[in-house]
Structures are given as C-alpha cells and as structure tokens.
Amino acid sequence: AQSVAQPEDQVNVAEGNPLTVKCTYSVSGNPYLFWYVQYPNRGLQFLLKYITGDNLVKGSYGFEAEFNKSQTSFHLKKPSALVSDSALYFCAVRVDGGSQGNLIFGKGTKLSVKP
Amino acid sequence: DSGVTQTPKHLITATGQRVTLRCSPRSGDLSVYWYQQSLDQGLQFLIQYYNGEERAKGNILERFSAQQFPDLHSELNLSSLELGDSALYFCASSMYNSPLHFGNGTRLTVT
Numbered sequence: 001a002q003s004v005a006q007p008e009d010q011v012n013v014a015e016g017n018p019l020t021v022k023c024t025y026s027v028s029g030n031p032y033l034f035w036y037v038q039y040p041n042r043g044l045q046f047l048l049k050y051i052t053g054d055n056l057v058k059g060s061y062g063f064e065a066e067f068n069k070s071q072t073s074f075h076l077k078k079p080s081a082l083v084s085d086s087a088l089y090f091c092a093v094r095v096d097g098g099s100q101g102n103l104i105f106g107k108g109t110k111l112s113v114k115p
Numbered sequence: 116d117s118g119v120t121q122t123p124k125h126l127i128t129a130t131g132q133r134v135t136l137r138c139s140p141r142s143g144d145l146s147v148y149w150y151q152q153s154l155d156q157g158l159q160f161l162i163q164y165y166n167g168e169e170r171a172k173g174n175i176l177e178r179f180s181a182q183q184f185p186d187l188h189s190e191l192n193l194s195s196l197e198l199g200d201s202a203l204y205f206c207a208s209s210m211y212n213s214p215l216h217f218g219n220g221t222r223l224t225v226t
Binding site: 046 | 117160163173207212214215216219
C-alpha cells in the first residue's frame, strides 16, 4: 500500500535562509509525487509534481523538489525563504491506478518563516 | 482564486441530522473530488466523479453519498451525523489526469 510520511510537524526558518520540508514515500510501483500548500482558511494549492524524468522538479513560487529513489524521498526546497511562504505543506502520492487527483496525503508540515 | 466554489462556508448542525454540501468545479473540469480534513485523520480522499459517473471511492462512510449533475456541479450528502464528522470538507476539480484545484472548503460542526 502507498503511504507518505512527513517527519516534521513544524519547520522554522529565518527569512532569506534556505528551507527544506521533508517527505518520504512508500509505493509498490512507479511513484507519482506531489507537493501542495495550504494557507489559513483556504484550500490546497498545487506546487509541483514528479512523474518521471529529471530528479529535480521546479514548481510555483520558486519552490523545487528533489526526487531520490534510493532514499525514497521527495524533499521540498527553496533557496531563500520569504515570510509569505509560511503555511502548511503537504506531500502526496497518487493512489495506484488512480488519477492525479486520487491522492494519499501526508499529515502536513507547518512552515514558519520569521523576519 | 482556484475557480472552484463551495457552499456553504460554514455549517452547524446537530447529531443525527442530514446536510448537503455543494461544489461548482472550475470551468472545463470534468472531474470532481471530495476530501475530508480533520485534526485526527488528516486529509482523506472520499470520492471522485468524472463527467457524472462515480470513478473512484476512498474512505467514504456508508452514511455519506455524493453525485455529480449534468452541469458538472457536485453535492456531498452527509446523513445521521455524528460528532466525529465535524471537519473541513474540500471539493477539488481537475481535467481527468491533471493536478487538483481546491475550493476553500465547507467547515462542518456537529453539536
């Protein structure tokens, strides 16, 4: 069965510093991996996805993610954090045989960026 | 703005009651998904419709049902409500095999 784990409930970063939000996954076949962000009182917004190809995926708002098959990880990164990046971040994996909307989400990581 | 509209924003009701949540998908999107977000269970996929037909089911209780109408809007019906059904219910839409666009959710409180 597929699953994703986000080992950190919260990540604190100073503005201007690089940030990393961690995600590991478990799938039986080829992984379809996603990152979504949720701002307070809003729905989730798509950031980026990995299906195949280059291990470094670039997404919205300057975010990128690195797919590592040997470590079964898909960490979200940004070179220079902004206060406005503070939000809840979700890693997700597609359900086997499902569409890109049939997802299993991690529990989320709260990112706090301080000025 | 994602283009996905959910109504109502908030709903307060009593145990044992029945409610209907409504979702209008983004223009052109044929797929509608329902997700439940709660503190203890996290974000869980409930059900997917594609162009009026049920396409996939997740952790949806038998007390819950959904449908998608010819104009592509969708409704999620929750009946015999229990305290544990209190949660944020999100609707999302997409073209069939593309990432999701989420609405802002309906916050359901069961008292």
